[in-house]
Amino acid sequence: MIQELLEHHILDHIVDIKLFGFDISLTQHTFFMLGISVCLLILLPFLANIKSGRLKTLIESFVVFVQDNIVLPNIGPHGKKLVPFFCTLLIFLLFANYLGMMPEARTITSNISVTAGMAIASFMCIVFFSIKENGVGGFIKSFVPGGVPWWLIPMMFTLEVFSLIIKTFVLAIRLFANMTAGHIILLGLFSFIFLMGEKAIWEGYVSSIPVLGMTLFVSILELLVAAIQAYVFTLLTAIFVGLQSHSH
């Protein structure tokens, strides 16, 4: 169990690949990520093409939820073309977060590299959408709030650029920390059994009873956290896209 918990965060290179001197080796996490993508690519087009039924209603409700609760209130009507991006972001993060609940699977979002990659994708979405809506000049102007004295402009510009980078960086840290925290707590709880067992074997057995109860509680909490963090990541990305494309 402890080994499995640790493997969520360990990069085990399976296929070594170099691109312009950069190491882009395929790892276990890459394959789990690809697995999620393949599952989604099989499942979602199938659900999209069935005529009716509960699954069809479910996927339509999901799209309506993303459109009406995440995209339109934060970006506005012109953000409707980003609905596919946000639907993919939310469902990918949900699958990625819940994958770790399955035995022998890896929670790819408890790896900083994966959450950093997702944050970079969000950052690119924010930048490209803002440029598309306002043009390059408008995008650069969006870093300087209206009515700022000229001598404050360089400082404000630098601050706003850093603000955007930090906001997206924090997205990565938040998701990574929340998804890792549950695993670390479980690791601590299980370690407690072995620590007690080292002193006396019967103490290990006795301590395992409350520890298992607490583990169950933390696992249920992780179920909740997985959904909430996927939603929070998607919602914050939408808010940042809206702020950047509407700012003056």
Next chain:
Amino acid sequence: MKTLLEPNFGLVFWTVVNFFILVVLLAKFAWKPIIKVLDDREKKIKEDISSAQEARAEAQKIKQEMEAKLEEISNQSFQKLKEAQEFANEEKKKILDSAAVQANAMVEQAKAEIAGETQKAIEALKAQMADTTLLALKKIITKQEDEAASRKQVETVLKEIETKANK
């Protein structure tokens, strides 16, 4: 701990590439068809609501027209009833006047007939009286030898006349 927080360039790269490929493919094969169905449905619902509102407005308009026509018909029928009543009253008056005129004429005719009959009776009585008087005078003239006998004769005649008159 350091390994835990140290990003791996390869995994970041594959995450970004994988995610954008996934976005493109899912947008084409899953989300856009679903969004199209939802948009079509929304459009259809809006059209249905719009046509229902139009139908409702049309029904309201027809209802108002019908109410106006009903009121017009009601007014017309009331007017015709009033005219019929007036006509009936006039006819009644005419009939009554005509009846009164006829009755007066009949009364006058009856009066005239009665007067004629009375005149005739008077004439007949006069004629009879003349005959009787002539008869009496004839008898007086024929039997003038004796005054007493004449007197008696006259009295007899007068008695006859009286008797005839009484009859």
